[in-house]
Amino acid sequence: MANFGGPTLLKRTLGLQADRYCQYIGPTTDFEPSLINLSSFDPQDESLLARGTLRRVSDNDTFLLLPDNNTPGYDHIFEDADEIENIVAPHGRRLIDLYFRVVHPGFPVIQKNVFLEKYERSHREFSPPLLAAVYILAINWWEHEEELAGLARPNVRELERLVRTTLADAMYRPKLSTIQAGLLLSQRPEGDQWAPTAQLVAVGQELGLHLDCTNWKIPPWERGLRKRLAWALYLQDKWGALVHGRPSHIFASNWAVQPLNPNDFPDIECDETDNEERLELERGRVLFRQMVQLSQILAEILDTFYTLQATSQIANAGPQGTQLVLSLAKPIQLKLKEWYSALPALIRMDSTFQTTPSSSSGSRFSPIGYLHLAYFATEITLHRRIIRSMSFSFSSDDGSSGSNPPIDPYIQHICRSAAKARLISAMDFVNRLTPSHLRAFWYFASKTNFALIGTFGSLLWGTSPGREEAEWYRRRLGEYRWTLSVSSKPGEGTSKGLTEFAMGMLDISTGLLKKLPEKPLLSRRDG
Structure with a gap:
């Protein structure tokens, strides 16, 4: 994607490359952090080794970039994306607009302008589970879209089958889109389970989402997206721990993510809105x-x-x-x-801002x-x-009870x-x-x-x-x-x-x- 002709928001990205995925190099792995800087890094802050390509994003943080084509399921990525798009055709773009109108404002885990840029070129540029997750969530509001309400809904069960298999494959080549897909799927009415949350937290750590990326040498929009995804993962873990009654997986001692600020929500996507x-x-x-x-x-x-x-x-x-x-x-x-x-x-619940119907967006x-x-x-x-x-004191039928002083x-x-x-x-x-x-x-x-x-x-x-x-x-x-x-x-x-x-x-x-x-x-x- 760095060599893509013409302007693109995906150049120099770390977590959303089209053909490579990244692994954070932690302090106790077989890589010795103090020796990494002895490598010869090119102007793109990359250094080719026998195991993969090192990508240095700061003086203290380095990732290993590995090719997608050696991972399970890689050979049928395009086939999976085509199948997902065919299930919702010809309503794909309408569902995406519905997603960004209803879900995105209250749960901004996708970079809207990047997503739309990719979709304008081809649905094949997406990680299949993310594309399917956006469609699955948007379909929940199918009846509220005037142009869709009278039409037959896409086969959601088939989309869910595809998202399960493609997300399992994506875990072998984790990217930010993997986290996005997992978080979105967890928002379905019946989508929340504790074990997948634990897996998402692990994938997030693999991608370095628990780190402070404030000064990393990556595009500014990706820094904002990483922070939003990190905090969305934090929310998923803490509220999952509450509703399932389980121990949390994220601890303050290993959490360096900085608080969100307005700059972490780029204004580019607002340029053409009223x-x-x-x-x-x-x-x-x-x-x-x-x-x-x-x-x-x-x-x-x-x-x-x-x-x-x-x-x-x-x-x-x-x-x-x-x-x-x-x-x-x-x-x-x-x-x-x-x-x-x-x-x-x-x-606030008594806010004077009222949500009213709009002729342009229903x-x-x-x-x-x-x-x-x-x-x-x-x-x-x-x-x-x-x-x-x-x-x-509560007493049961057998007369046993529990009480405090x-x-x-x-x-x-x-x-x-x-x-x-x-x-x-x-x-x-x-x-x-x-x-x-x-x-x-x-x-x-x-x-x-x-x-x-x-x-x-x-x-x-x-x-x-x-x-x-x-x-x-x-x-x-x-x-x-x-x-x-x-x-x-x-x-x-x-x-x-x-x-x-x-x-x-x-x-x-x-x-x-x-x-x-x-x-x-x-x-x-x-x-």
């Missing part, structure tokens, strides 16, 4: 940056309260366990409060819902740990009141969602985050000291279920799976509560 589209792109970028900041707070909560070491430390504190939890929670709670109060007006959607839902899920994750640490009634009241306020706010948020929110792009963790609100309500119901309070939670959970059932209507293809999953989990948790013994009446008045 003011409304520019505002929507800007909102998406602000949204993504805020999601990164929120996820760093979530990571702190997971590290502080939910690792095996943290769980053991709290358990070993005995009667002082709740006090320990509260002391650890206070500074994190302040961070969450500051984060929320500092949210830019552009992405209906617009507001993706800010997934960020606000993630905020409530983060609050709930913190308060769940506080409530769990307090005195309560009793805690001061006043502290218990304060903690439960704070938890109740968070639950009310979360439920009210869901009740305020509009069709423009529900039909928009939702981050993969949203499905579980909707369910966590119900799980939290069930926890508060089950730990209620008296019948009146328990009855209050029972009624509110019934109302929440009704809200979820109503919310599934407007979005159908996009929101239906989110809310149906949450309703199913709510039915399971409230069903378990029926096995609790009846609670005592703490007041003569009805609750």
Whole structure:
């Protein structure tokens, strides 16, 4: 691609070369870093060795470039790309436009101008799994595109079959497009699994996404793309750890990626858009940056309260366990409060910016819902740990029970009141969602985050000291279920799976509560 005739944004790229892939040379491999600089590097910062070509991107960071043609599946890359394009033909470009209108603003993991430049030349320039992933996601909004709504949908099952096989092949020659494809596939309603996330993190480390690329000798747009992909990978890992209840794979001690700034979102793609589209792109970028900041707070909560070491430390504190939890929670709670109060007006739920239909691009959607839902899920994750640490007992049919030592009634009241306020706010948020929110792009963790609100309500119901309070939670959970059932209507293809999953989990948790013994009446008045 460096020799491509005419102007191209792909010249001198590191992670998106057409015929080579790169491997980061770490400090403990069979390459001795202190000897690498003894190689003879040409003006392109490359040095040919028997094992491959060294590419030096900074004084401290070097990659090994290897040819694609020695990897499994290479011989049928063009054939795979053709098959994918034929499945969606003649609607390929329309689906790509739909993707960039609906998904891209709230999840900017693709370099739009580079992607469109390649597509204008040929679909064969794409990594097959990335091309298929873009189509698979865009098809979720098929019915919302006026020119597509009345037509038969492409064969999504066949696209998914192709993306599974081609992504497995791409893992042998990893590029930035491999990470992009994996991240996009994880955003499907049923696409999130923990094991592929672990594999994506490993591939990201192979590509050096965990490093600080600020001063690397690569195109400026690739530096921005690398940072966005690195943080998107961070999000995938941290939210995956939350929703699956698994240990995170990314640690602060091996994470040098710098915070995102406006320059990491090139303005080139805005040149030909109107003011409304520019505002929507800007909102998406602000949204993504805020999601990164929120996820760093979530990571702190997971590290502080939910690792095996943290769980053991709290358990070993005995009667002082709740006090320990509260002391650890206070500074994190302040961070969450500051984060929320500092949210830019552009992405607040009461923002004056309204998404309205446009004659040129059809209906617009507001993706800010997934960020606000993630905020409530983060609050709930913190308060769940506080409530769990307090005195309560669950008895099963065989009479066995688990309990903690009793805690001061006043502290218990304060903690439960704070938890109740968070639950009310979360439920009210869901009740305020509009069709423009529900039909928009939702981050993969949203499905579980909707369910966590119900799980939290069930926890508060089950730990209620008296019948009146328990009855209050029972009624509110019934109302929440009704809200979820109503919310599934407007979005159908996009929101239906989110809310149906949450309703199913709510039915399971409230069903378990029926096995609790009846609670005592703490007041003569009805609750």
